Amino acid sequence: MEAGRSPNIEIITKAELASLQGKAGNFTATVHRLPRYVDQDRCTACRTCADYCPVPITDDYNQGLCQTKAVHIDYQQAIPAAFHVDPNACLFLTNQECKQCERVCQAKAIDFKQQAQDIEINVGAVILAVGFGRTSDDVLSRYGYGISPNIVTSTELERILSASGPFQGHLIRPSDYKEPRKIAWLQCVGSRDINFSNNGYCSSVCCMYAIKQALVAKEHSKNGLETAIFFMDMRTCGKEFEQYYNRARGKGVRFVRCRVHSIDQVPGSDNLQIRYVTEDGKVRQEEFDMVALSVGLEPSAGVAELAEKLKIELNHYKFAKTSSFAPVSTSVPGIYACGAFQGPKDIPYSVMEASAAAGAAASVLAPVRNTLVKEKIFPEERDVSEEPPRIGVFVCNCGANIAGVVNVPEVAQYAKTVENVVYVQENLFSCSQDALKQLVEVIKEQNLNRVVVAACSPRTHEPLFQETMRNSGLNKYLFEMANIRDQCSWVHSGDPGAATQKAKDLVRMAVSRASLIEPLPMTSAPATPGALVVGGGVAGMVCTLDLARQGFKVHIVEKKDCLGGHALKLKNTWKGESIPEYVSKLVDDVTGHENVEVHLSAQVKEVSGFIGNFQTNMALNGTGEVQQVEHGVVVLATGAHSIKPDEYLYGKNERV
16 A cells, blocks of 8 residues: 555556666666556546446456456455456457446546557666465365365465455355364475475465464354364474464364375265374374365466576576575576565565565665655645544444444444534445545545544554545644454454444544644654664674665674674585675675774663664773764664573583
8 A cells, every 4th residue: 555655656567577678777677568448547446347347257366266357456455446357358358349347437447449568667676576376286186176165275265264355254165155163274285295296395384374274264163163284394483483383272273293195075065084194103084174275385477487588597496596695686686586486485574575675776776866756745734723623434344354343334323423523434445545535535525624544453554544634635643543453343253242332432532532633743853874783793794784885874883802693603504605705705895895884892881862863872892981873773683592401411411
């Protein structure tokens, strides 16, 4: 949503990179854009075209679990919020018939004259975040996928459980749409498998998403669900992942260490029978209502062709080939890779790599920073200080996240009775692009001077709505949010009546606060264009060098008398790359950079100030001498120490 609203981000959909010429800092990219046959500037996403379209097609976004129309939008919150026409299904584009959508579109957004076009873009760097593919049907069919409707992939189960999915989050099985009482998850399907899929790697995500799905399925079940996860190794090695695993065990999720031999359909039933061998060597057969295959991650389709166009190297699994020391840099300078294209990984690591790739690209672009930046222009702010409160309340369904528990129409009706409320509206998704546009229009039409949105968490969505306030000419602090999802529907999912009453209370309290809030002036202060990096290990030095190359002054503080940290004790990576050579060069680059000041044998003693303007006192050389530095941000890269155990006679017997 933020990307869709930024004036400095151009989103080109239905497009692919056709060619790339030039070198780092000066590339010319040719992007081939396919027609969507809908003018996205005119389309209001009213869905009238889809209502009248006579051609049903498989809904790929919902994993084929339901149907959509030849003219459709992939999902409610899609960016851009505009429909598009499937040229392979549309009757007019295939047989020159119909045009029903064009006739009923009041916005005149349907445009069958659109043609494919090639767009040339001058860029300084390229980041490849092309995502991942799914385990092939050939591999899945060995588990009975495609034969029994109740054998589903984990991505299909994800859509079944999703509040915005085809079943509004209700737990059902595809064969009879009844709620299953017993579900099995089979791990490592298409991962760690050199017999069927030739994917000898761990996909990194399957263990955790299977645990998450098992817990969510239990929450969505009305009758008490039995869950079992069949695994080879449970790899819960991320931050707080082990606690999540233990939580699942505590809630009754059963974990069975084995490799399932086969899945058979129970004769005369849609149920499934799993045959496996336990750890003590016993053969077991167990019946389930439904089986979910935890599919692994593969390179997305077309990756080899893309790599050939860009002349970048891939590894033998067709993921981007990168160094252990520069994991987001491809073999071509100025072209970076992140996310699952670099290798299988989960969301936290993908986000971190995305930031790393952006940082690397920013280093290349440092000489021309801000030359193309556009500043967003907001309308003049309306003075409402002398006006009585005119509050608009917008109650969100959040798909079925809220509406699946809370009686949203009842809450909206109640909001109309609260003092100072002059307008109330229900939204399917209040944060969608079309809903935000409508919010601006309603504020102007109804002359609202305060807004309350009853939806999800202000942690993630408050800035979005505050910017919408500014777009309407109101001070952004005249906004209040009632969290009726996290604090209501999620925690009271088993008691809709109480949840609805609490939602009313939260809305009433938010309106009361909104009645009292006043506009606040927005001020700015100059920031100190420098950074303090605490820790002189590899992480601290890489961060320091990245910031320095972008033109910022960096102070790096290390409590020891040399840079390098624990990496000084290591010899090679698992790939055979020399760690001492890398660390030596990194130290030279850091100490030799004009924007870096190294503070050895130093420790941070006191930090004061605020974001953008900090002052830090450092004790130097153990002499008591104190040096103060000024900086805008702080990066903590203090590392960690290995645990010193007291078990197994460690420290007591020299052989241990």
